[in-house]
Amino acid sequence: MVPSSPLLRCVCVRKAFPGVLALDDVSLTVEAGTIHALVGENGAGKSTLIKILAGAHRLDAGCVEIDGRNVDISGARDAEHHGIAVVYQELNLVRDLSVAENIFLGRWPTIPKTRLIDFSQLHRSATSLLASLGIDLPPKTPVGELTVARQQMVEIAHALSLDARILILDEPSAVLTPHELEALFTLVRDLRARGVGIIYISHRLDEIFDLADLVTVLRDGEHISTRPIAEVDRNRLIAEMVGRELTDEFPSRDCPIGEALLTVDRLSAGHRFRNASFAVRAGEVLGVTGLVGSGRSSLLKTIFGAVRATSGKVCAGDAVGPFKSPRQAMAAGIACLPEDRKQEGLLLQRSVRENATLANLSAYADAGILSSRRERGATSDLMRELRIKAVSTESTVNTLSGGNQQKVLLARWMDRPHRIVLFDEPTRGIDVGAKYEIYSLINRLAGEGVAVVMVSSELPEVIGMSDRIAVMHEGAITGILDNRQRQATQEQIMRLASGEVCANDS
Amino acid sequence: MTRKTDGTPVQPRLAAPNPYGTETSSFVTWAVRLRMPIVLALLVIVATILTDGVFARKENLVNVARQISFEALIAFGMTLIITTGGIDLSVGSLVAMTGVVAAIAMRGIGADSASLCILVGLLAGVVVGAGFGTASGTIITRFSLPPFIVTLGGMLIARGLGFIFCSGQPIYEGLPEQLTTLGSGFVLPGLLGKTLPVPVLVMLIGFAVFWLLLARSVFGRSVIAIGSNEEAARLSGIPVRRTKLMVYVLTGGLCGLVGVMHSAKLMAADPKIGEMWELNVIAAVVVGGTSLFGGRGTIPGTLVGALIIGVLNNSLNLLHVQHFWQKVVLGVVILLAALLDAGLSRLGKSR
Numbered sequence: 051m052v053p054s055s056p057l058l059r060c061v062c063v064r065k066a067f068p069g070v071l072a073l074d075d076v077s078l079t080v081e082a083g084t085i086h087a088l089v090g091e092n093g094a095g096k097s098t099l100i101k102i103l104a105g106a107h108r109l110d111a112g113c114v115e116i117d118g119r120n121v122d123i124s125g126a127r128d129a130e131h132h133g134i135a136v137v138y139q140e141l142n143l144v145r146d147l148s149v150a151e152n153i154f155l156g157r158w159p160t161i162p163k164t165r166l167i168d169f170s171q172l173h174r175s176a177t178s179l180l181a182s183l184g185i186d187l188p189p190k191t192p193v194g195e196l197t198v199a200r201q202q203m204v205e206i207a208h209a210l211s212l213d214a215r216i217l218i219l220d221e222p223s224a225v226l227t228p229h230e231l232e233a234l235f236t237l238v239r240d241l242r243a244r245g246v247g248i249i250y251i252s253h254r255l256d257e258i259f260d261l262a263d264l265v266t267v268l269r270d271g272e273h274i275s276t277r278p279i280a281e282v283d284r285n286r287l288i289a290e291m292v293g294r295e296l297t298d299e300f301p302s303r304d305c306p307i308g309e310a311l312l313t314v315d316r317l318s319a320g321h322r323f324r325n326a327s328f329a330v331r332a333g334e335v336l337g338v339t340g341l342v343g344s345g346r347s348s349l350l351k352t353i354f355g356a357v358r359a360t361s362g363k364v365c366a367g368d369a370v371g372p373f374k375s376p377r378q379a380m381a382a383g384i385a386c387l388p389e390d391r392k393q394e395g396l397l398l399q400r401s402v403r404e405n406a407t408l409a410n411l412s413a414y415a416d417a418g419i420l421s422s423r424r425e426r427g428a429t430s431d432l433m434r435e436l437r438i439k440a441v442s443t444e445s446t447v448n449t450l451s452g453g454n455q456q457k458v459l460l461a462r463w464m465d466r467p468h469r470i471v472l473f474d475e476p477t478r479g480i481d482v483g484a485k486y487e488i489y490s491l492i493n494r495l496a497g498e499g500v501a502v503v504m505v506s507s508e509l510p511e512v513i514g515m516s517d518r519i520a521v522m523h524e525g526a527i528t529g530i531l532d533n534r535q536r537q538a539t540q541e542q543i544m545r546l547a548s549g550e551v552c553a554n555d556s
Numbered sequence: 557m558t559r560k561t562d563g564t565p566v567q568p569r570l571a572a573p574n575p576y577g578t579e580t581s582s583f584v585t586w587a588v589r590l591r592m593p594i595v596l597a598l599l600v601i602v603a604t605i606l607t608d609g610v611f612a613r614k615e616n617l618v619n620v621a622r623q624i625s626f627e628a629l630i631a632f633g634m635t636l637i638i639t640t641g642g643i644d645l646s647v648g649s650l651v652a653m654t655g656v657v658a659a660i661a662m663r664g665i666g667a668d669s670a671s672l673c674i675l676v677g678l679l680a681g682v683v684v685g686a687g688f689g690t691a692s693g694t695i696i697t698r699f700s701l702p703p704f705i706v707t708l709g710g711m712l713i714a715r716g717l718g719f720i721f722c723s724g725q726p727i728y729e730g731l732p733e734q735l736t737t738l739g740s741g742f743v744l745p746g747l748l749g750k751t752l753p754v755p756v757l758v759m760l761i762g763f764a765v766f767w768l769l770l771a772r773s774v775f776g777r778s779v780i781a782i783g784s785n786e787e788a789a790r791l792s793g794i795p796v797r798r799t800k801l802m803v804y805v806l807t808g809g810l811c812g813l814v815g816v817m818h819s820a821k822l823m824a825a826d827p828k829i830g831e832m833w834e835l836n837v838i839a840a841v842v843v844g845g846t847s848l849f850g851g852r853g854t855i856p857g858t859l860v861g862a863l864i865i866g867v868l869n870n871s872l873n874l875l876h877v878q879h880f881w882q883k884v885v886l887g888v889v890i891l892l893a894a895l896l897d898a899g900l901s902r903l904g905k906s907r
């Protein structure tokens with residue numbers, strides 16, 4: 051090992067896919083014991099770069115050096131051999147196997163001269179590894195029973211059990227609560243102190259300023275800048291990512307607020323949440339926030355008829371619910387964008403057209419027979435309007451980037467007018483530029499007199515976008531804050547969300 | 557894994573290669589899309605050569621079409637079921653049972669007024685078949701049970717009821733003579749150089765109707781949406797239960813129609829017929845490119861699948877291949893089709 055050479059160096063890496071240059075001479079250096087943040091919009095090339103390091107893609111030109119030596123990474127095993135480990139946003143764990151079995155997946159210790167797993171040895175190894183990392187996890191528990199945050203810890207332990215010296219974390223924070231995030235940060239800082247080189251990818255700039263030593267910006271496959279975090283200015287960073295100045299992270303909205311369109315009265319759904327009451331008026335955005343598990347998403351789904359209400363009332367215009375199915379809720383003028391776009395939203399194997407028209411099929415049909423010409427026309431209009439980047443209306447949705455997938459889902463609901471639109475985490479996992487477009491779209495809807503409910507766990511977004519903010523704690527609304535002047539503070543919200551106080555101004 | 561096999565880099569399935577979507581028109585895409593028709597064409601050529609042209613004679617081709625017509629008709633319904641992510645194992649037994657029920661109904665009316673008698677028989681078969689499909693579909697959708705187990709139960713029930721209704725004896729008596737047209741008759745003399753068998757005509761009508769239904773109708777789009785992501789379909793206001801129920805009702809109705817036609821062909825209602833049909837039908841659907849996981853299926857594909865199996869059976873007969881060996885060859889062909897499907901779609905994806 052040559053002491054002066056960096057742990058990992060990518061030199062002029064180039065990768066092209068049919069029709070697009072994903073990486074154009076990108077260079078990146080990661081020193082041992084540093085956290086290097088990688089930022090950029092979706093489609094900037096971050097994922098491609100990671101996949102090259104993980105051995106999932108081959109580079110077309112350039113080279114990767116580890117400890118100053120040129121290495122060839124042509125498969126996952128090569129990456130593992132060179133000490134590179136990736137923790138993807140979507141975890142690769144076997145839910146029915148235990149923590150210990152997952153950590154040593156496929157490398158289980160066996161009883162000598164047999165092919166039987168030596169479980170006592172396995173649990174000992176897992177316990178000592180977890181202890182050395184300072185992770186408190188029961189080795190025998192099936193990972194399916196753990197929270198997502200703890201599953202992520204298992205994934206990190208798995209990576210480090212392979213003696214990884216370079217750890218790549220791809221948006222690890224997207225699914226974590228603030229408390230869990232703190233635990234992750236502690237672990238990551240600890241790993242840095244042990245000399246692991248870390249590449250950290252996130253769309254949340256706060257985290258990057260909190261955690262990283264260096265930050266590199268990619269845009270459209272090109273390297274834009276690499277600077278120590280201390281020298282980075284937040285607005286400039288955003289400008290570099292999107293390639294233009296965004297004067298404000300949240301576009302302003304100034305529209306009159308009319309009469310109540312959606313009234314929820316003492317709505318309950320079993321143990322998920324209880325006695326939720328509020329009204330949303332035309333042109334108003336109601337933010338709903340709270341910790342994971344506080345019942346935010348269930349509340350939204352119950353209004354939409356996807357979860358059965360156990361008591362209470364929902365009024366949408368003339369229609370009185372609770373609605374028994376999404377179909378009924380839609381008939382009452384309600385639209386709902388689900389939280390998990392892959393599980394609950396998209397038909398991943400199907401085309402943009404089939405996804406965009408799904409909620410409004412009868413509009414394209416005469417006597418039950420669809421007109422593909424009309425579908426195509428409407429889809430191209432929506433693609434232009436929402437600036438969806440896809441080759442054609444017939445492109446398969448799973449080939450699009452996250453932001454574009456989210457826009458396809460938006461297109462499905464913009465396809466016909468709704469008076470009430472429910473958003474569940476509308477900007478999760480998508481980049482700054484696309485976020486801005488989605489905020490603008492929400493504002494446009496409000497301007498058209500739509501009543502908007504937006505569930506979000508990102509407090510700056512809730513404060514930046516809502517007229518009022520409902521905060522939930524363990525299934526109950528603990529307070530509704532007035533935010534017409536954007537005057538709510540994160541502290542106020544967190545106190546309500548943690549159940550410390552109960553405001554009664556609703 | 558990215559491994560170099562025969563010099564071609566193969567990309568892992570997880571990779572989303574291009575953030576702006578895939579190219580849609582290229583030679584490989586076309587080859588992938590037309591893989592089964594190409595296989596069918598090759599089979600036809602090979603069969604023609606091996607049989608010194610006997611295979612390609614018009615009478616023989618009409619014969620092939622007649623041989624596949626019953627199972628192909630049911631396969632069109634099965635395509636809808638499999639595209640929703642379901643399966644129906646009861647189709648073969650249901651053909652036997654509805655055949656018996658229709659024969660009993662016709663015997664009851666009496667052969668004096670033949671057309672009324674046949675009409676009642678057809679109606680009885682289709683209604684009872686659709687009713688049976690309604691029962692299976694209702695249990696599947698109301699209690700969220702796996703279609704495999706529900707229709708496995710249905711298969712045994714229908715088979716048993718078929719025997720019970722006719723006390724275990726095939727029904728020969730009381731069927732109107734004109735019924736034979738439905739099973740063995742011809743229409744449009746002069747067309748095709750010779751004539752078009754009635755079952756083939758019915759199959760072609762079924763083909764057109766189900767093609768339109770799956771590829772162009774709101775109902776068909778709902779079927780595809782449910783198969784590719786049921787929760788997304790529900791949250792988009794698709795009537796999931798009603799649509800899933802409907803595919804079983806339609807397939808049950810088709811079984812009833814085929815049951816009557818089959819009795820007409822034999823001029824007898826036999827409770828033993830239709831054994832193994834469910835597997836032949838599923839084979840035709842899957843060889844035709846429909847995904848057993850749901851979300852992807854086409855009616856033309858199913859017709860091609862049924863033709864591949866039909867051509868194979870027919871040419872092996874012409875070549876006097878022993879019956880037992882025919883089964884082996886058929887099994888191998890189904891496996892090869894699945895392998896080809898997997899291999900080619902990976903090739904298509906990795907581009």
